Amino acid sequence: MPDFIAEWLNQNDIFTAMTIMEYWDGMVTTVHLVFLSLVIGLLVAVPLAILRTVRNPFVSGPVWLYTYLFRGTPLLIQLYIIYYGLAQIEGIQETFWWDIFREPFYPALLAFTLNTAAYTTEIIRGAIVSTPHGEIEAAKAYGMNWFMRMRRIVLPSAARRAVQAYSNEVIFMLHASAIASVVTIVDLTGAARNIYSRFYAPFDAFIFVALCYMALTFILVFAFRKLETHLLRHQRPVSG
Amino acid sequence: MKKMIFAASCALALIAGGAQAQEQNLRIAFDVPYEPFEYKDENGELTGFEVELAEAMCEEMSANCEFVIQAWDGMIPGLLARKFDLIMSSMSITPERAERVLFSEPYYNTPGGWFGPVSFETDVTDMAAMDGMTVGVQRGTTMDTYVTENMGGIVTIKRYTTADDMVLDLEGQRLDVVFVDYPVGEQTVLTKEGFKEVGEQVKLGDGVGVAMRKRDADLAEEVNAALSTLKEDGTYDTIMQKYFAYDIKM
Numbered sequence: 001m002p003d004f005i006a007e008w009l010n011q012n013d014i015f016t017a018m019t020i021m022e023y024w025d026g027m028v029t030t031v032h033l034v035f036l037s038l039v040i041g042l043l044v045a046v047p048l049a050i051l052r053t054v055r056n057p058f059v060s061g062p063v064w065l066y067t068y069l070f071r072g073t074p075l076l077i078q079l080y081i082i083y084y085g086l087a088q089i090e091g092i093q094e095t096f097w098w099d100i101f102r103e104p105f106y107p108a109l110l111a112f113t114l115n116t117a118a119y120t121t122e123i124i125r126g127a128i129v130s131t132p133h134g135e136i137e138a139a140k141a142y143g144m145n146w147f148m149r150m151r152r153i154v155l156p157s158a159a160r161r162a163v164q165a166y167s168n169e170v171i172f173m174l175h176a177s178a179i180a181s182v183v184t185i186v187d188l189t190g191a192a193r194n195i196y197s198r199f200y201a202p203f204d205a206f207i208f209v210a211l212c213y214m215a216l217t218f219i220l221v222f223a224f225r226k227l228e229t230h231l232l233r234h235q236r237p238v239s240g
Numbered sequence: 241m242k243k244m245i246f247a248a249s250c251a252l253a254l255i256a257g258g259a260q261a262q263e264q265n266l267r268i269a270f271d272v273p274y275e276p277f278e279y280k281d282e283n284g285e286l287t288g289f290e291v292e293l294a295e296a297m298c299e300e301m302s303a304n305c306e307f308v309i310q311a312w313d314g315m316i317p318g319l320l321a322r323k324f325d326l327i328m329s330s331m332s333i334t335p336e337r338a339e340r341v342l343f344s345e346p347y348y349n350t351p352g353g354w355f356g357p358v359s360f361e362t363d364v365t366d367m368a369a370m371d372g373m374t375v376g377v378q379r380g381t382t383m384d385t386y387v388t389e390n391m392g393g394i395v396t397i398k399r400y401t402t403a404d405d406m407v408l409d410l411e412g413q414r415l416d417v418v419f420v421d422y423p424v425g426e427q428t429v430l431t432k433e434g435f436k437e438v439g440e441q442v443k444l445g446d447g448v449g450v451a452m453r454k455r456d457a458d459l460a461e462e463v464n465a466a467l468s469t470l471k472e473d474g475t476y477d478t479i480m481q482k483y484f485a486y487d488i489k490m
Contacts, residue, residue: 084405084409084412087408087409087412087413087414093412102413104414184400184409193313193399194399196313197384198380198385200316200336200337202317
């Protein structure tokens with residue numbers, strides 16, 4: 001560690017090695033939670049988005065209801081219902097479910113995943129329905145069946161249109177994960193609240209944690225810019 | 241001429257204001273629910289030991305008091321930001337807090353109590369037996385500090401913003417035991433089926449005081465004078481006996 005940082009750490013009572021470690025553990029928890037919920041959410045959202053575009057209302061209706069419920073209620077309420085509500089079910093403590101839902105991590109993961117999957121479903125659905133008709137007609141003319149059309153034409157072109165909106169959803173999810181601290185998870189925000197309540201120093205505790213979130217957001221923005229250039233590389237001028 | 245009348249009336253108002261300086265407006269902050277200290281009754285009215293004590297104190301100081309509800313997390317920042325003038329919300333006097341706020345003389349002290357399910361048989365002071373247990377505390381309380389300093393690394397500590405959330409997790413078996421201000425535990429845990437006190441009470445801290453901004457030294461003197469009158473003339477005891485079967489006077 002450079003000397004000036006060590007010196008600065010020695011001078012103040014709030015940012016000691018111990019509190020920095022608390023922030024670090026919090027950051028690991030936040031990244032862990034957000035990463036898992038985004039990955040699972042995306043895997044769930046792609047098939048749901050396809051089902052949502054099916055004409056038969058008995059197929060698309062339930063998906064519509066699901067996205068409506070999870071986009072129509074605050075994430076905090078969903079987390080409360082899953083975390084505190086499940087614990088109130090008679091006899092759940094005796095089943096194997098309790099091994100999963102006893103710790104706050106899995107209820108939070110479930111709430112975050114269901115929430116982000118609902119938003120992502122709508123983002124992908126929007127991209128799918130805006131596929132130009134010509135592309136689909138051309139695919140049909142080539143004799144591609146439904147599955148091949150989806151795989152070769154519709155989904156890749158939808159991915160290009162969805163990526164910008166999806167990058168917003170990812171960043172929103174990172175920031176929304178701050179509410180995990182209300183169910184005793186010590187994520188970044190939880191660490192900041194603990195340190196704040198120990199030293200009564202709101203500025204120090206929360207500005208530092210805000211910088212941590214900004215650093216994480218910066219990484220996400222950078223990664224999505226790389227992904228966009230990769231997906232949209234065919235649109236670049238040849239000479240560029 | 242008009243200007244002169246205006247100036248004269250301003251001067252009069254100033255003089256009158258000076259004469260009425262005793263009649264001051266005070267805003268007092270409470271964090272609810274924290275039974276039996278401050279909570280809302282069936283009609284939604286703010287009541288409790290500290291609320292009644294605050295009422296008596298305001299009467300003694302002949303001040304106009306307004307009661308403000310403030311979540312615990314924002315108590316000291318709210319006081320410093322002048323959202324209110326006094327905190328009477330079971331704030332224990334600690335050196336860390338005393339760096340930020342001015343405390344009156346303590347007006348009560350309650351021990352911390354251990355509460356758990358009736359099946360809980362472990363000795364809470366036996367660190368080997370407590371190893372790996374999950375203990376619930378309210379974030380930033382003296383109970384939090386005690387558990388963090390004495391049992392950190394041995395037990396898993398879960399910190400809650402409100403006592404309600406903590407008791408819900410004790411009922412849901414997410415917590416083995418909670419360490420909470422004794423009267424709060426008595427009201428929230430012991431009133432439920434299947435729970436008991438599971439360890440010796442622990443005296444923590446220097447008691448609870450009224451918190452004010454550091455610059456309000458005059459106000460602190462008035463508060464101290466009012467509180468000591470209430471303690472002597474029996475008003476304090478009457479209010480205390482309404483809420484407690486034991487002595488918390490300090």
